[in-house]
Amino acid sequence: MSATVEFARMNGLGNKILVVDMRGRPDKVTPAAAVALNADPETAFDQIMAIHDPKADGTDAFIDILNSDGSKAQACGNGTRCVVQALAAETGRKAFTFQTVAGILNAVEHEDGTISVDMGKPVFDWDRIPLAEEFHDTSRIELQIGPIDNPVLHSPSAMSMGNPHAIFWVDKDVMSYDLARFGPLLENHPMFPERANITLAQVTSPTSMTTRTWERGAGLTLACGSAACSAAVSAARTGRTGRRVMINVASAKPPGTLSIEWRERDDHVIMTGPAEWEWSGRLDPATGLWSGDADRGAEAQ
Numbered sequence: 001m002s003a004t005v006e007f008a009r010m011n012g013l014g015n016k017i018l019v020v021d022m023r024g025r026p027d028k029v030t031p032a033a034a035v036a037l038n039a040d041p042e043t044a045f046d047q048i049m050a051i052h053d054p055k056a057d058g059t060d061a062f063i064d065i066l067n068s069d070g071s072k073a074q075a076c077g078n079g080t081r082c083v084v085q086a087l088a089a090e091t092g093r094k095a096f097t098f099q100t101v102a103g104i105l106n107a108v109e110h111e112d113g114t115i116s117v118d119m120g121k122p123v124f125d126w127d128r129i130p131l132a133e134e135f136h137d138t139s140r141i142e143l144q145i146g147p148i149d150n151p152v153l154h155s156p157s158a159m160s161m162g163n164p165h166a167i168f169w170v171d172k173d174v175m176s177y178d179l180a181r182f183g184p185l186l187e188n189h190p191m192f193p194e195r196a197n198i199t200l201a202q203v204t205s206p207t208s209m210t211t212r213t214w215e216r217g218a219g220l221t222l223a224c225g226s227a228a229c230s231a232a233v234s235a236a237r238t239g240r241t242g243r244r245v246m247i248n249v250a251s252a253k254p255p256g257t258l259s260i261e262w263r264e265r266d267d268h269v270i271m272t273g274p275a276e277w278e279w280s281g282r283l284d285p286a287t288g289l290w291s292g293d294a295d296r297g298a299e300a301q
């Protein structure tokens, strides 16, 4: 077994993704390799999407997801679109079924190059999000930050999109909040026993909103797909929007949108958006030592 495997540096609306090809081998990308890759500015990432051989009939691959701090994530919308683009380029196929620890995901690449991922059903039960306290209604939970009589952020909607999310509704520009300061406090708040992804959402019309996310295990990122799904579902659930929403991801580079539909007929959340290949190389999944392909210079920034 070779020590190194192929990887591609990609992004989904600026969410930095390393797609690592682990097919045909039994080992995994280690947390130590993830931390080492993230420490190098050239390979710094938000999530690693490691493609493994399928474990279940009817699936094309098992995907292991790591955050940049080496922890595991159950879902990653932007990364899943990157995996679809990589496998579509390799095989010429357009539709894929993946397995993750959170379940089965179907995804398809469209003619225009955008990719739709069926992210499955949202989960609202307090103990499955999970929250530390029982809430009958998780669409508005008791949690606030800032002065007790004048909180900066309060009463988020909580849910799981495979991974835990809290959505704080704000009236002002999402970029005007000091999310770098509040993010870590909220991610690690005792309310969230498995930590949480923290999103600020400003509803701009019954069909649109702007979001910005502090990601569990990755910090401030340029975009987060599962958070966009969670913001859309939570907005519809609380009557702020309908079930089809365009999400303007405030920090995306270049600026971009994700279209989210919370499908009435089966409760599934469908996320559609772009993915972009940047450059490729090889890495050692045990240590994170890597090298770029010879033609990398032209592509890398």
Ligand SMILES: N[C@H](CCC[C@H](N)C(=O)O)C(=O)O
Residues within 6 Å of the ligand: 015, 046, 047, 067, 072, 073, 074, 075, 076, 077, 078, 079, 163, 164, 197, 215, 216, 217, 218, 223, 224, 225, 226, 227
């Ligand atoms: N960037 C991802 C989310 C990563 C989730 C991760 N931060 C966690 O739940 O631990 C996305 O596009 O959905």
